[in-house]
Amino acid sequence: MSDLATTVTVIDACGRAGVPVLLLSDPGMGKSSLVRGLAAAEGVPCETVLGSVREPADVAGLPVVTDTGVVLSPPAWARRLADAEAGYLFLDELTTCPPAVQAAMLAVALDRVVGDLTLPGGVRVVAGANPPDRAADGWEMSPPLANRFCHVQFAPSVDDWLDGMTVGWAAPPASRAITADPTRAETIKALVTGFIRLKPEHLHTFPRTAEGTGGPWPSRRVWAMLAAALANVRDDDAAARQAITFGLVGEGVGVEFLVWCDQADLPDPAAVLDDPALVDWTGRPDRVWAVLSAVVGWAASAGSVDAWRKAWGPLLAAAEAGAPDVAAAAARPLAACRPAAARVPAAVRDKFKPVLDAAGLTGQAVA
Template sequence: MPVSMPAPATDPRPEATRPEARPDIAHLDSARPDIAHLDSARLDVARRLLDLLGDTTTEPRADPQLEALTLAVAADLPVLLWGEPGIGKTAALNQLAETLELPLTTVIASVHEPSDFSGLPILGDDPAQQGVPMAPPDWAVRLVRAGRGLLFLDELSTAPPAVQAALLRLVLERRIGTLRLPPGVRIVAAANPRSSAADGWELSPPLANRFVHLQWVHDHEVVVRGLGGVWPVATLPRLDPLALPEAVALARRAVCGLLTARPELVHRLPTTETRRGGAWPSPRSWDMTLRLVAFATAAGASREVLSLLVRGTVGDGPGLELMASMDRMDLPDPEDLLADPAGAELPERGDLRQAVLDGVVAAVRNRPDRQRWDSAWALLARAMETGAPDLLVVPATTLASLRREDWDVPESIERLAPALALSRRADVAAARVAAKAGR
């Protein structure tokens, strides 16, 4: 009786993936029982592809928010990055730690208990005599042993109020249980707005007032170049050793000058819960602002970077007032301008130029005489030659009203007359257009 032979088993894998179609790994399948070798080889190929995808470089690139972050880190101030999910906050911290060669320790605040930050009680041999010490968590011990590092507190806005309360001592005093973080450890946190956070909470005012708040947004060009393999490099600012005393003096003069003129800004707790969870002015945050102004000045940071830092520490309103006050600190003395109007150098920015001209007219009003009045007109004529004539309308009108009967009209007024008349007509025309549009 004929014996039927079983049909040969067919390879269920697609033809393109069979070993015979891949000469580079076909030899691994010669011994059919050891299929694990084949799977391992495929994982090796997958790992090589992942390595190629992760092979990126960096380039120097002007990035105000990244420069503000590195300045705050250099100043040893806790920073809180606010941004929507997926915006790149965590990636920025990873890149910063790698560039600065600091070990990164990430702690998800929302998945920890308050005792994880205040310390766990450990009973000893004689608690009545020795007390109950508070043991720190393992990540804190590793940071202390390393002596340096970047502590990243992620998902801060999803931490419940009890955990936020436990973080107060860590953020301000840098203490966890019985341990104190060494000076080489910097603290950076990240949070999503409550509207986009999972079970989000508003930050408590005491915790919020301990941070420099930076709004983290994406730059289209940075994202495109980064996906192409080139990301901006994060470098610590270079502080000019010779500029340190002057930077400290300027920072103190700027902050103290503003608070002397505006004492109500020393402490202003916002009225809404959302604003209390952000930047607002207090003696603590003004002290942080003073430090940031000194660091930014010594580093030669741009006005945009300094604005991000001060507004992220004391809030938009007080921060903008401080920036405006600092701009006026560098304005020339009206008396120096009146003494030499021909050699005067006026600011390029329109608002600063307007402030200088108004100051000159005010100086003439306070001490009017013929020579100072003539010098002011000469200065206005120079301003018209180097800037927009519409800035001269108000100071020229005010200066003309100060003329005494026995003062002759200087030649500079005749040079100014056509431009001022044209500017007035333009203002009248603009007012008419606005009036018609409002009907």
């Protein structure tokens, strides 16, 4: 269970990353009031779509024949959000939606596509649901739909309710989320890829029970969602980090991942590019891989010739310190993202010749 301030932080952090959030609670806990309050506090519209009283075409778009063919005309609520360029789309009572409506929500939930309309990036998707056994004509959530959300157990405290009654529900707690810069984004991504390299069995684990498929579980999609959302949370915000991690990959795998993150303690990739000696390259191979992954990601996001050339320095240091296999694994994506004008450093040619051969860079000029 997350306190109200943590729930607001999770919604904000996930919203910045384009990750939809699902608030789960008993009826009457105030899910819709929270979402409307967030929208009011930000001065943006909130459109509520109650799936139990909608047809699939009300969500996925109504087919309309035009002179140029058939188009999927978006509903009025989607057009209003598109015109506002920001806001909250609240998909309410998700576990009362029949399977056909749940299927129509697949593209809406994660991709924000409604018919032939793509909602602007400023639109955040939040859903609300009661447990199926406590919902009116409840349905279990389909695995594809459940795997598109960060699941948050919503249970405001008595004090949260008293505060809302006193000052109004349009004054939610302040979010603790941050806006990730490129360096932080690559560091968090490296934590995710480093963990999966260490424990590849957790990359995709489909639940064995029907009940489990309606909750959070690890998949390739949610690991990418986790990397994007966690980048918007401070390292010392343990409550929000845990809520997002458990809400996307589940509690069991989530605990393992968070422990690994704390033990990895990755350095700033930009600092490693400037001075590879900052890292003990003889340490744990999984940590070395994560550091190199962050370095490669940072260089790829920078997109400059200088960053790409400098990124080979840490890889060479790791290879010379006794981790050539790990360095070669990191060299493959680095070679693949070479800027057009970049020349392969001379020291790299001999050390990573098989990788360069595979990337077609052996014949390139060196510098």
